[in-house]
Amino acid sequence: MIKLDVWEVSTWPSHHPTSAAVVFVAATALISYLAYSRYVQEQTRRAFKLQHGCQPIAAVQRDRGPFGLKSLFRAIKLKKEHKILEFLNDRHVELGRTYVSKGLFKTVYFTNDPENIKCALATRFEDWGVQKIRQAVFRDFLGSGIFTTDGTFWQHSRAMLRPQFEKSQVAAIDHFEPYVQKLFACIPEDGSTVDLQELFFKLTMDASTEFLLGSGTDCLGGDKEGQMFAETFDKCLKAGIWKDIFGYLYYLIPHRQASKAIKYSHNAVDTWVQQAMQHKGASAAKDLGERYIFVNELAKHAEVDATRVRDETLNILLAGRDTTASLLGSLWFNLARDPDLYQKLRAEVAPLNGDPPSYEALKDMKLVRYTIQETLRLHPPVPILGKLALRDTLLPHGGGPTGSSPLFIPRNSLLSYNTYSLMRSPALYGRDAHVFRPERWSKEPALRPGWGYLPFGGGPRSCLGQQYALGLAGYVVVRLVQRYSWVKARGEGEWREGLAVTCCSGDGAWVAVGR
Numbered sequence: 001m002i003k004l005d006v007w008e009v010s011t012w013p014s015h016h017p018t019s020a021a022v023v024f025v026a027a028t029a030l031i032s033y034l035a036y037s038r039y040v041q042e043q044t045r046r047a048f049k050l051q052h053g054c055q056p057i058a059a060v061q062r063d064r065g066p067f068g069l070k071s072l073f074r075a076i077k078l079k080k081e082h083k084i085l086e087f088l089n090d091r092h093v094e095l096g097r098t099y100v101s102k103g104l105f106k107t108v109y110f111t112n113d114p115e116n117i118k119c120a121l122a123t124r125f126e127d128w129g130v131q132k133i134r135q136a137v138f139r140d141f142l143g144s145g146i147f148t149t150d151g152t153f154w155q156h157s158r159a160m161l162r163p164q165f166e167k168s169q170v171a172a173i174d175h176f177e178p179y180v181q182k183l184f185a186c187i188p189e190d191g192s193t194v195d196l197q198e199l200f201f202k203l204t205m206d207a208s209t210e211f212l213l214g215s216g217t218d219c220l221g222g223d224k225e226g227q228m229f230a231e232t233f234d235k236c237l238k239a240g241i242w243k244d245i246f247g248y249l250y251y252l253i254p255h256r257q258a259s260k261a262i263k264y265s266h267n268a269v270d271t272w273v274q275q276a277m278q279h280k281g282a283s284a285a286k287d288l289g290e291r292y293i294f295v296n297e298l299a300k301h302a303e304v305d306a307t308r309v310r311d312e313t314l315n316i317l318l319a320g321r322d323t324t325a326s327l328l329g330s331l332w333f334n335l336a337r338d339p340d341l342y343q344k345l346r347a348e349v350a351p352l353n354g355d356p357p358s359y360e361a362l363k364d365m366k367l368v369r370y371t372i373q374e375t376l377r378l379h380p381p382v383p384i385l386g387k388l389a390l391r392d393t394l395l396p397h398g399g400g401p402t403g404s405s406p407l408f409i410p411r412n413s414l415l416s417y418n419t420y421s422l423m424r425s426p427a428l429y430g431r432d433a434h435v436f437r438p439e440r441w442s443k444e445p446a447l448r449p450g451w452g453y454l455p456f457g458g459g460p461r462s463c464l465g466q467q468y469a470l471g472l473a474g475y476v477v478v479r480l481v482q483r484y485s486w487v488k489a490r491g492e493g494e495w496r497e498g499l500a501v502t503c504c505s506g507d508g509a510w511v512a513v514g515r
């Protein structure tokens, strides 16, 4: 009688000759499957390249050295010297508008070509995402919100947040007057030196938290809790930058301070969010004739929970606070070095007789507009952004010996588009592209750079807060120019970058003013 050894069959020990055969067959099947998939992928890619006339990229920049460490050390050195943007711009001059850098772990395509940027931001928008890149850096702090997601989640955020930026909200620029009054109180009028940029960062924190949460911080008034919130917010962003630089190595270095900062920021915002959640299901503020508060309006959406309200609020705070302060800081850095421009601006605001401008009056002030436009061109607060190819795709330029043929981009490649370099292009702005000259916007025929001017991005993901930011910046400029009859730069040297999540003047905006 055959005796079946149940134990032996069910556990199937590895020395059993049949198991080796099974492993062999499985491995062969897997390898064949992978080889076949690879073959199919290659054939599909070849057909795609042929169909679109893609050519190989001419300049291939390889990152030599183990594990990309050379790049890491170079980035740290350039950061210390405030020269990352200059370095990247020089590399475009040397290697062309689009080049590729192949590291051990990632392939990055760098571009400052307007057509390529337009393709990634608009024409082939669906082929590119940001979620994987931004969540790798900011997930702990920002969670899932408009800035850190793609696809349907992002579409929902965008649809939900868009009404918060409609004209009726952004045209109410008289809301900015109390901040300007506090700003005046912080600026010495006896000719002593002050860093206006530092004050702008306080002002935008106060204005943003008021807009988002209803009761804002009072950093300009010296409120300790508000300042603590602002400092902690900066720490959370810095942690993100270290994560970006070090990648997975970040988790090997102690980061307890960063975790504490994130917890503190979350708790602080949650206090407002809990109050806001009581508004769930209520009608919009404008229908109720109530004062508009961002966090309350968000909480009214039935499908949104407290974490989502907090995440979206922090996403907007990140997008809106530093960017506008950086614009103002760089603007006053340049303005303090151009007394002629300052007097022309004084002449433009003179008809207001010292009164605050209305939204319409602000729109008509051409030189104020050109000065802001020129600052955003030369010193964009968001100078570089990254996108990830979600599928095999192409860029219209970058292939072939002259870089004018289409370029195939494999799935999972990174694209780093550099608007700092784009907006300094002599081909678009002339030989003095590197010079701060607001008048360039007034010449006839008018300068129309299209996709060559992108301080607020472009396509479906362009800046939601553009009109709010321009209103606030314009208002602050007009009020300061009205008040002070002169401004003088304090400190030597050219503008240098202060590059973090956004880019401000690395040396602040040290000035003296008088009435």
Ligand code: HEM
Binding pocket: 130, 146, 147, 158, 315, 316, 319, 320, 321, 323, 324, 327, 380, 381, 382, 385, 454, 455, 456, 457, 458, 460, 461, 462, 463, 464, 465, 466, 468, 469
């Ligand atoms: C001078 C000031 C500002 C500049 C230069 C600026 C620039 C930008 C840029 C370049 C983007 C596009 C990012 C991308 O392509 O993914 C962006 C997105 C965004 N900005 Fe701004 N921004 C400014 C102010 C503001 C303000 C004040 C707010 C809100 C209060 C704001 C809210 C947003 C939001 C929500 C997004 C994300 C849009 C999306 O992903 O759909 N921004 N901003």
